[in-house]
Amino acid sequence: MPREELFDSQFLDRLQTLALRLRKRKVLLRRGHQSTPATGFTREFKDYRRYTARDDYRAIDWRLYARLEKLFVRLYEETQELHVHIVVDTSGSMAQPFEQKRNQALRFAVALAYLGLAGQHRVSMYSMKDTVRQELPPLRGQGNIEKFIAAAACWEFSGFTDLEKAFASFHPTRQRYGAIFVISDFFGRDTGSAVEAVNQAAGWPGETHFVQVVHPQEIKPDLDGEFELSDVETGERRRFWITQREVKQYTQLFDAFSDNLSHACASRRIDFFRCSSDEPFEERFLDLLTRGSALASA
Amino acid sequence: MSFLYSSNLHWLWLALIPVALWLFRRKAKRMQVSTLLFFRSLAREHQESAWLRRLKRILSLLLSLLVIALAAFALARPFRDGDGETPKSLVILLDRSASMGAKNDRGRTRMEEAKSMLKERLKALPENVITSLVVCDAKAEVAQSRSTNRRELLRLIDQTDAAPVEDRPEEALAIAQRLAALDAPAEIWQATDKFQNSENGKQKTVNDSRLRLLSVSLEHALNIGITGFQIRPAPLARNRFEAFVEVSASSANEKKVEATLEARLDGRPVQLRQLELKPGESTRLILPLEGGKGQRLEIETRCAGDCLGWDNVVIAPLPETKPLVVAWFSDGPDPFVELALSSMLAEDRIQVLRGGTTDFPPKEKPDVYVFENWLPKDWPADRPALVLNPPSSTGPIHAKKLEKAVPYDAVRAVQPEHPVLYRVTSGRVAVTQTTVLNVSDTLEILWMAGQEPVLAAGESGGQRIVVTAFVPGKSEQLALLSAFPLLIGNALYWCAENNEALASLKPKRPGEHVPLESGIVKWRAWDGSKFVDESDEAKGGWLELRRIGVFEGASGKVDSSLLLSIHESDIFARAAAAAAKSASENTTQRWAAGGGWWTNLLWCALGVLLLESWLFHRQAVY
Numbered sequence: 001m002p003r004e005e006l007f008d009s010q011f012l013d014r015l016q017t018l019a020l021r022l023r024k025r026k027v028l029l030r031r032g033h034q035s036t037p038a039t040g041f042t043r044e045f046k047d048y049r050r051y052t053a054r055d056d057y058r059a060i061d062w063r064l065y066a067r068l069e070k071l072f073v074r075l076y077e078e079t080q081e082l083h084v085h086i087v088v089d090t091s092g093s094m095a096q097p098f099e100q101k102r103n104q105a106l107r108f109a110v111a112l113a114y115l116g117l118a119g120q121h122r123v124s125m126y127s128m129k130d131t132v133r134q135e136l137p138p139l140r141g142q143g144n145i146e147k148f149i150a151a152a153a154c155w156e157f158s159g160f161t162d163l164e165k166a167f168a169s170f171h172p173t174r175q176r177y178g179a180i181f182v183i184s185d186f187f188g189r190d191t192g193s194a195v196e197a198v199n200q201a202a203g204w205p206g207e208t209h210f211v212q213v214v215h216p217q218e219i220k221p222d223l224d225g226e227f228e229l230s231d232v233e234t235g236e237r238r239r240f241w242i243t244q245r246e247v248k249q250y251t252q253l254f255d256a257f258s259d260n261l262s263h264a265c266a267s268r269r270i271d272f273f274r275c276s277s278d279e280p281f282e283e284r285f286l287d288l289l290t291r292g293s294a295l296a297s298a
Numbered sequence: 299m300s301f302l303y304s305s306n307l308h309w310l311w312l313a314l315i316p317v318a319l320w321l322f323r324r325k326a327k328r329m330q331v332s333t334l335l336f337f338r339s340l341a342r343e344h345q346e347s348a349w350l351r352r353l354k355r356i357l358s359l360l361l362s363l364l365v366i367a368l369a370a371f372a373l374a375r376p377f378r379d380g381d382g383e384t385p386k387s388l389v390i391l392l393d394r395s396a397s398m399g400a401k402n403d404r405g406r407t408r409m410e411e412a413k414s415m416l417k418e419r420l421k422a423l424p425e426n427v428i429t430s431l432v433v434c435d436a437k438a439e440v441a442q443s444r445s446t447n448r449r450e451l452l453r454l455i456d457q458t459d460a461a462p463v464e465d466r467p468e469e470a471l472a473i474a475q476r477l478a479a480l481d482a483p484a485e486i487w488q489a490t491d492k493f494q495n496s497e498n499g500k501q502k503t504v505n506d507s508r509l510r511l512l513s514v515s516l517e518h519a520l521n522i523g524i525t526g527f528q529i530r531p532a533p534l535a536r537n538r539f540e541a542f543v544e545v546s547a548s549s550a551n552e553k554k555v556e557a558t559l560e561a562r563l564d565g566r567p568v569q570l571r572q573l574e575l576k577p578g579e580s581t582r583l584i585l586p587l588e589g590g591k592g593q594r595l596e597i598e599t600r601c602a603g604d605c606l607g608w609d610n611v612v613i614a615p616l617p618e619t620k621p622l623v624v625a626w627f628s629d630g631p632d633p634f635v636e637l638a639l640s641s642m643l644a645e646d647r648i649q650v651l652r653g654g655t656t657d658f659p660p661k662e663k664p665d666v667y668v669f670e671n672w673l674p675k676d677w678p679a680d681r682p683a684l685v686l687n688p689p690s691s692t693g694p695i696h697a698k699k700l701e702k703a704v705p706y707d708a709v710r711a712v713q714p715e716h717p718v719l720y721r722v723t724s725g726r727v728a729v730t731q732t733t734v735l736n737v738s739d740t741l742e743i744l745w746m747a748g749q750e751p752v753l754a755a756g757e758s759g760g761q762r763i764v765v766t767a768f769v770p771g772k773s774e775q776l777a778l779l780s781a782f783p784l785l786i787g788n789a790l791y792w793c794a795e796n797n798e799a800l801a802s803l804k805p806k807r808p809g810e811h812v813p814l815e816s817g818i819v820k821w822r823a824w825d826g827s828k829f830v831d832e833s834d835e836a837k838g839g840w841l842e843l844r845r846i847g848v849f850e851g852a853s854g855k856v857d858s859s860l861l862l863s864i865h866e867s868d869i870f871a872r873a874a875a876a877a878a879k880s881a882s883e884n885t886t887q888r889w890a891a892g893g894g895w896w897t898n899l900l901w902c903a904l905g906v907l908l909l910e911s912w913l914f915h916r917q918a919v920y
Contacts, residue, residue: 093332101332187333218332226326231334238334239326239351246340253336 011107015114018282047075082179083124083138083206084116085172088155089184090127095157096232098215100277105183105213106152107281108288112181113148115289117141123148127155128184130162132170160233163188163197170204178206185214187233191257195264202268210265211288212258212274219276220251303425306373309366316362320355354914361910368903372896375422385508387428387444387481389474390416390451393490394458395435395465396808396866399826400491400606402516409460411514412489416455419487419512420448422895430477431455434470435463436809444480462608462826462846463809464863467492484508491515491870515870519550522557522575522601523609523867527805527860529595529617530791532586539616541585545599546864549578550871557601563589563616565596573599580864589616592856594822594848607826609867613848614805614858621649622794625664629655629672634770635686638783639668648790665794682762682793684786687733687769694758695765696736703772705730706747713744718755718764718788728775729768741765753785755792764789805860806843814841817852821845 051060051071059073088109095102109125116123122138125148135151163186172178182201186194201208223242230237240246258274265272271291275284301307331337398409423429429451431442441454467490478484489512526544547555554576561569569585587595593616604610626639631652642648651664658674667683677693688697711724729747737743741756741763752767770782806812814836821832823845834841836851843849843859850856861867 096332097330098332185332187335191335215332221331223329226324228326228328229331229334229337230328232330232332234334236334238337240337240340242340249340250336253339257336 011110014282015111018111018115018285045074045076048072049075081140082116082119082121083173084112084121085124085126085178085180086112086116087126087128087132087170087180087182087184088152089129089161089182089186090155090157090159091129091161091184092158092232093161093185093187094213098217098277101185101213101215102157104275104277104279104281105211106155108181108183108211108213108275108285110145110149110152111281111285114142114145116179117143117145117148125151126170128161128166128170128182129159130165132166161186161188163193164200167197167200172204172206178204180204180206180208181211182209183211183213185218186210186212186261191253191260194257194261198261198264198268198270201270207271209271209273209288210261212261212272213277214274215277219254221247223247301374301376303374306375307370309370309373312370313363313366316359316366320359323355358910358914361906361913365903365907365910368899368906372899372903375896376899385427385483385485387430387478387484388423389430389432389477389484389486390455391467391470391474391486391488391490392416392431392433392455392458393435393465393467393488393492394433394460394463395490396460396462396608396861396863397465397491397606397869398514399460399462399608400516400519400521400869402605403518407460408491408514408516409458412491412512413455413458415512415514416487416489417452420452423448428481430474432470432474432477433458434467435461435465436807437466438470438473440473440477443477461808461844462861463844464807464861464866465490465492485510487512489514513870513872515872516550516605517872518552519548519605519869519871520555520601520603521548521551521606521609521867521869522546522555522573522599522604523548523606523861524597524599524612525580525609525862525864525867526582527597527612527614527862529587529614531617537588537590539587539589541587541595541597542582543585543597543612544580544582545573545575546580546867547575547577548867548869548871550869551575551577553577555601557599559583559597559599561585561587562596562598563587563593565594578868587616591616591618606867606869608824608846609861609863611824611846612805612858612860612862613822613824613829613846614860615848615856622666622790623649623651623662623664624666624668624790625651625653625660626668626670627653627655627658627672627674628668628670629689631670632686632769632771634782635670635786638786641783642787642790666790668790679759679761683764684789684793685763685765687766689733691736694740694761694763697733697765697767698736699733700731703730703732703769704747704750705773706752709745709747709752711744712746713742716742716744716755717792718753718785719744720784720788722781722784722788723779724781726775726779727781728773730772730774731767732769732772733767735765735767737765755789762793762795764793805858805862807863808843808846808859808861810859811840811842812857813839814851814855815839815853819852820850821847822849823847 048061048064049072051073055073061072061074064070064072086109088105094105113123113125117140120140122140124134124138125136126132126134135155136147139147161184172180186197188194188197198210201210224244226239226241228237228239262272273288273291392412394409398412399407401407425448426446428444428446429442429448430440430444431451431454433439433441441458442451445451471488474486474488478486485508487510491514522545524543525546526542528542529539532538532540541561543559545557545559554574557573557575559569559571559573560567568587571583573581575581585597589595594613595616596611596613598611600610624639628635639648639650643650651660653660655672659678664681667678667681668686669683669688670686671689673685673688673690673692673695675692677695679693685695688695689699691697705728707728709724709727709729711719713719714724724745729752731747731750731752735751735754737751737754740758741754743751743754745751745753747768750767753765755762755764757763816836816839819834819836819841821834823830823832824847829847832845834849841849841851846859846861848856848858
């Protein structure tokens with residue numbers, strides 16, 4: 001798909017505007033910076049602690065020793081850079097038959113990457129089918145956004161999703177505090193596979209966000225009559241005579257699936273966010289970040 | 299196979315609709331979906347393989363065509379006449395006599411069975427067949443004559459009810475044959491309960507018409523009924539009556555039955571008898587009663603399981619006794635004859651006009667002539683006569699006077715049951731014969747003295763005659779006994795039995811026309827199970843009796859109408875084995891006639907439709 005269709009010239013301008021709006025909303029919400037429990041060598045004083053062996057003697061506060069005749073070391077605030085992991089589902093169901101899902105997913109991914117780069121965080125981007133594959137190495141700096149856009153525009157959406165296998169193969173680094181965003185429709189081999197995958201994601205370091213992108217026709221299909229339906233991922237074909245009753249049953253099943261996934265995420269302290277492909281991107285993106293994220297507070 | 303409404307076969311073109319729908323059916327839309335996760339649990343019947351789906355479609359089409367074909371055939375009303383050609387006309391002869399009111403174990407009368415049977419058979423009759431309906435009991439009535447209005451025929455059959463009337467089917471059959479002959483070839487269906495089972499459904503040919511007998515007789519019949527009844531004043535007694543009752547059991551009863559007979563006067567029980575009756579047996583009773591004029595007598599028989607109620611009751615007013623006018627012509631009257639007649643005068647039962655031989659013939663006609671020791675030269679044949687000791691022969695009397703009387707110590711009763719000898723003790727009677735009788739074939743000998751007849755009675759040319767050949771004055775013992783007055787009284791009543799003076803003692807029969815003043819007639823009627831008060835209107839001075847009970851005309855005249863028919867009380871029944879055979883024959887015959895077949899086809903069409911819907915659309919049609 002041409003890059004221009006996904007991210008036109010105004011998209012970056014809109015991203016900058018989004019960043020400003022996000023900062024404004026952040027101030028209004030009085031959110032603080034993300035601090036870590038670790039100490040480091042920044043100029044921000046944090047606390048005193050008694051000197052113990054193997055402490056760096058350069059940190060001893062001699063003036064305090066002169067007054068109290070006891071050795072204390074000075075502790076300074078250490079602020080770490082975030083490692084933002086953006087995992088995008090590139091299976092067939094994200095692009096077919098509803099292309100809007102892919103566009104919405106890529107917009108979320110690029111916007112998150114831009115926000116991470118603008119906040120001087122390290123940003124990694126992955127594609128996910130039956131396994132998670134790193135498409136770009138960790139990058140930092142606002143100037144690298146073009147690389148992300150170029151990479152996203154080249155992705156091929158095909159194949160089938162295996163959430164459990166993919167999540168099992170994904171190991172984000174534990175060296176830095178991370179923020180992991182998984183953008184997918186979470187349609188697996190069966191309705192229970194998404195919940196199983198949530199259990200695996202619970203072990204990931206840092207905060208995890210599941211962004212479910214679905215099309216309105218997937219929530220409530222507008223079907224009436226006899227249909228031969230084919231699954232875009234598996235190619236399986238089934239014939240159905242669909243009436244309003246079937247549509248109602250389908251809607252109930254889909255809502256139950258989303259509710260189960262949402263409850264499973266909540267029980268694992270994972271943020272679950274559902275977005276429809278026809279909803280305005282900017283509003284939904286701000287909604288995602290204002291729900292609480294290290295990325296938004298950085 | 300033929301069709302009653304072959305024009306309805308045109309509906310078969312409707313079969314083109316499912317064929318067209320099948321040929322131009324809409325193909326299933328093909329559509330891609332992100333996942334089939336949420337569709338898999340829906341509409342499982344569409345998930346089978348393609349060949350099975352195709353087979354189902356073809357089967358569904360065939361079943362749809364079958365539904366349409368069955369419905370069209372049903373509307374066309376197929377039938378198959380198993381007995382050859384279809385008749386041009388049909389005459390239904392429906393018996394509505396009393397026995398058609400007999401009920402089976404389920405309480406259905408024979409008339410209801412006959413109606414059902416006729417309606418069922420008429421369904422299979424082509425519309426263009428000319429129909430007539432003759433209903434019969436004591437008389438035949440043509441209810442519908444030569445019409446093709448089937449609805450009217452069914453209505454008339456529906457309106458026909460059994461009546462407590464004895465049937466005489468011969469006249470009705472003759473009328474039916476006349477009607478059938480007008481539109482030959484014709485068929486006559488005679489629906490009645492009077493046929494034996496072996497005759498059921500059989501076909502006879504009568505005067506070029508096919509007569510089919512449709513029997514609706516009961517499978518198990520149990521009936522007793524009162525088949526004879528008469529009430530008369532007791533001889534030589536005031537306010538005493540004697541009721542003669544004959545109770546009969548149907549010959550179809552399976553075993554001996556026990557019954558009770560209760561007599562009531564104005565609702566007050568006065569007699570109760572226990573009866574045991576073998577199948578086909580009759581028993582006769584004489585019930586002495588005491589009562590006055592105007593009291594109402596009810597006699598009822600009861601028997602567990604009795605199937606016909608109309609014959610269980612007789613009801614009659616106690617009769618008003620008119621004096622019997624007797625003209626007594628004597629040449630030398632015997633004092634004992636005079637004594638006997640005068641004893642009846644005291645009871646106001648008899649009015650005696652006494653005269654000599656020269657007074658004959660009298661100016662006013664009496665009820666009975668009594669000739670004593672004399673006979674007129676011109677024999678009066680218009681009235682019954684009691685001839686005592688005739689001296690010569692005249693008319694039907696052949697006698698010769700003996701020169702010398704012959705005494706006999708005893709007489710022998712040849713027919714002790716004869717009404718003339720009722721309560722007359724023959725054993726102690728000694729008579730002296732004074733005349734030799736030459737009894738013709740028409741008179742019956744009642745007493746024999748030695749080898750000579752001394753008392754004879756009988757009818758000659760419709761005239762009742764009683765003749766004695768002895769003189770009571772010369773018969774020593776006879777004069778001292780009550781036998782002679784009883785004999786004279788019995789003889790007079792027997793002679794005058796059909797006379798107008800005694801006519802009020804005889805009940806009427808339903809179906810008869812009785813002369814009655816125009817106006818409202820009040821009935822105390824027996825409906826088979828209870829007495830009810832009804833009213834009729836006598837028009838033109840006549841009333842047709844259609845009920846059982848007591849009726850009172852506008853002038854206050856009271857009379858009774860009673861069934862009293864051994865013919866109706868003798869209910870026919872089918873044997874169990876024969877009933878089963880009959881049922882199978884009926885079914886075969888009905889099938890052959892096509893009755894009810896079209897309804898089966900309709901049910902079949904509905905069943906196929908439901909089957910097709912259940913097999914192929916149960917998950918998709920809401």
